[in-house]
Amino acid sequence: MNTTAVHVLDILLIISLLSLAAAALLTSDARRSVILFMAFGLVLAVAWGRLHAPDVALAEAAIGAGLSGALLLAALREQPRRALSGDAKPVRERERERTSIDVTLQLTVTLLCVAVAALLVWALAEAFDRGPQDTLAQAVSETLAASGVSNPVTAILLNFRAYDTLLELAVLLTAVLGILALGPARPGYQAAGPVFDSLVRWLVPVLILTAGYLLWVGAHAPGGAFQAGATLAAAAVVLRLAGHRTAGLPAGQTLHLVIAAGVGMFLLVGLSLLVLGRPFLGYPPAWAGGLILLIESAAMLAIAATLVLAFLGGRPQPAAGLSGEKRQC
Amino acid sequence: MLTAQWLYAMTGCLIVALGLRTALLHAVLLHRLIGVNVMGAGVFLMLIAVAYRGPGVAPDPVPHALVLTGIVVAVSATALVLALARRLTGEQDNG
Amino acid sequence: MIDAMSSLLIVSGLAFYLAGSIGLLRLPDLYSRLHALTKADNLGLGLLTAGLALHAQDLFVTLKLVLIWLAVLAASAASAHLIAQHARRREKQS
Numbered sequence: 001m002n003t004t005a006v007h008v009l010d011i012l013l014i015i016s017l018l019s020l021a022a023a024a025l026l027t028s029d030a031r032r033s034v035i036l037f038m039a040f041g042l043v044l045a046v047a048w049g050r051l052h053a054p055d056v057a058l059a060e061a062a063i064g065a066g067l068s069g070a071l072l073l074a075a076l077r078e079q080p081r082r083a084l085s086g087d088a089k090p091v092r093e094r095e096r097e098r099t100s101i102d103v104t105l106q107l108t109v110t111l112l113c114v115a116v117a118a119l120l121v122w123a124l125a126e127a128f129d130r131g132p133q134d135t136l137a138q139a140v141s142e143t144l145a146a147s148g149v150s151n152p153v154t155a156i157l158l159n160f161r162a163y164d165t166l167l168e169l170a171v172l173l174t175a176v177l178g179i180l181a182l183g184p185a186r187p188g189y190q191a192a193g194p195v196f197d198s199l200v201r202w203l204v205p206v207l208i209l210t211a212g213y214l215l216w217v218g219a220h221a222p223g224g225a226f227q228a229g230a231t232l233a234a235a236a237v238v239l240r241l242a243g244h245r246t247a248g249l250p251a252g253q254t255l256h257l258v259i260a261a262g263v264g265m266f267l268l269v270g271l272s273l274l275v276l277g278r279p280f281l282g283y284p285p286a287w288a289g290g291l292i293l294l295i296e297s298a299a300m301l302a303i304a305a306t307l308v309l310a311f312l313g314g315r316p317q318p319a320a321g322l323s324g325e326k327r328q329c
Numbered sequence: 330m331l332t333a334q335w336l337y338a339m340t341g342c343l344i345v346a347l348g349l350r351t352a353l354l355h356a357v358l359l360h361r362l363i364g365v366n367v368m369g370a371g372v373f374l375m376l377i378a379v380a381y382r383g384p385g386v387a388p389d390p391v392p393h394a395l396v397l398t399g400i401v402v403a404v405s406a407t408a409l410v411l412a413l414a415r416r417l418t419g420e421q422d423n424g
Numbered sequence: 425m426i427d428a429m430s431s432l433l434i435v436s437g438l439a440f441y442l443a444g445s446i447g448l449l450r451l452p453d454l455y456s457r458l459h460a461l462t463k464a465d466n467l468g469l470g471l472l473t474a475g476l477a478l479h480a481q482d483l484f485v486t487l488k489l490v491l492i493w494l495a496v497l498a499a500s501a502a503s504a505h506l507i508a509q510h511a512r513r514r515e516k517q518s
Contacts, residue, residue: 006332006333006336007333010333010336010337011336014336014337014340017340017344017374018340018343018344021344021347021348021367021370021371022347024363024367025347025348025350025351025355025360025363025364025367030357030359030360033359033360033363034359034363037363037366037367040367040370041370044370044373044374047337047374048374048377050333051334051337051377051378051380051381051388052381052382052387052388053377053380053381053388053393053396055393055397056373056377056393056396056397056400059397059400059401060370060373060400063400063401063404064366064370064400064403064404067404068366068403068404068407071404071407071408071411072359072362072363072407072411075359075411075414075415076359078415105354106354109350109353109354110350110354112353113346113347113349113350113353114346116345116346116349117342117343117345117346120341120342120345120346120375121339121342124335124338124339124342124375124379127379128334128335128338128379132382132389134389136389136391137389137390137391140390140391141387152387152390153390153393153394153397155390156390156391156393156394157394157397157398161394164398165398168398168401168402171402171405172401172402172405175405175406175408175409176405178409178412178413179408179409179412182412182413182415182416183412183415183416183419193509195501195502195505195506196502196505196506199498199499199502202498203495203498203499206495224397226397226400226401303401306405307404307408310404310405310408310411310412313411313412313415314412
């Protein structure tokens with residue numbers, strides 16, 4: 001195994017990670033907890049950069065820290081003193097009761113968590129003792145040339161394990177269908193003032209451009225449909241915060257098509273290949289690059305629409321609900 | 330054998346335990362949800378640390394693909410939980 | 425020579441970050457904290473970007489670094505404005 005000297009930066013990152021996680025989990029103020037969780041996600045992205053995982057670092061910064069945080073903050077904004085954040089007084093009283101009654105329970109659960117951590121450490125120690133298992137990594141690097149892309153992560157996601165990504169997009173589709181079934185969108189935001197509006201005017205086009213760049217570059221460098229979709233969704237979130245009610249989402253039937261685009265394009269390509277006598281999603285090497293880009297473009301739109309609908313909390317309401325938009329931001 | 334990789338993996342274990350404790354013990358839904366998310370982040374950190382092969386060497390891309398999938402599934406699950414919670418409080422207010 | 429200049433720029437950029445962070449922790453109210461944080465960090469990031477750009481292999485990388493700096497500049501200016509505006513409105517209400 002390649003041993004690596006521990007760098008000062010690694011120590012600082014690890015201390016920040018542990019203290020941010022502990023701070024996010026131990027505070028009783030929900031808003032503070034969400035913001036600390038977002039900071040934790042950003043530091044985690046830096047740590048993954050250190051561990052040579054730039055694809056994952058991009059996704060964590062955009063989705064794990066950015067959009068998860070936006071979702072949680074949007075939920076808090078709607079119900080500041082309800083079940084989500086906990087009404088300040090009763091919860092504190094309830095907590096006091098809990099601490100007096102459930103000390104044994106707390107102790108037991110804490111011990112259980114320590115045991116889980118110890119088990120994980122033991123399992124990892126075993127794994128590290130055996131040294132790196134590179135059979136899969138070798139298989140990937142040997143077949144990479146025929147995959148149509150040169151970024152191994154994209155090759156795994158869109159070619160070698162395309163089934164898994166198809167099912168992942170189906171999970172996303174299920175989640176968004178659940179969200180659409182549960183209710184209408186939250187009320188919108190106030191129209192932006194001049195400063196924010198001028199930021200939106202150039203930031204949103206730049207974000208859309210960046211999404212296209214990430215999608216294209218994913219074939220040979222860090223990037224891909226997930227990072228691009230998240231960036232596109234971030235553009236829509238900015239639009240929504242600036243008072244655009246539908247956040248740039250299409251209406252009606254087009255929206256349904258966009259949501260289903262990822263799974264749909266995957267199935268279309270897979271079934272067409274079956275008809276042509278190839279295995280399901282077994283691309284001919286000559287077409288692989290193009291087919292991957294086609295699927296990724298559709299997947300990017302579907303991922304972005306899903307994340308935006310999650311942020312809205314449901315289908316954008318018809319324009320008649322304008323009176324609901326007079327809420328403070 | 331003290332390597333950066335090993336330290337990051339241990340940090341992942343600790344973060345999993347911290348998140349699990351909050352997810353099980355906290356009274357407020359939002360904190361529990363953040364606990365589950367932190368726990369997931371700990372698992373991702375372990376996987377990425379295991380995939381690391383030292384400076385200048387290409388890491389194992391398979392765990393990277395797994396984690397990328399995991400991040401997206403985690404955010405969609407979080408979104409669905411928030412939508413369910415919203416509907417639940419709405420029902421309680423009406424009923 | 426380039427190394428020395430680049431290090432000088434990066435270290436002075438970090439000094440501004442340090443000043444901004446101390447300001448965030450030590451200053452008494454929200455407005456002065458925002459002031460310390462956004463002003464010092466924007467300049468710090470600018471110096472850091474300049475230091476890194478000296479090491480860049482080609483023009484494209486330099487352009488990307490400058491783009492990052494401009495994006496952070498605009499975002500931090502706008503968000504500082506929004507936070508201050510929100511705080512001011514709340515003060516007026518109470």
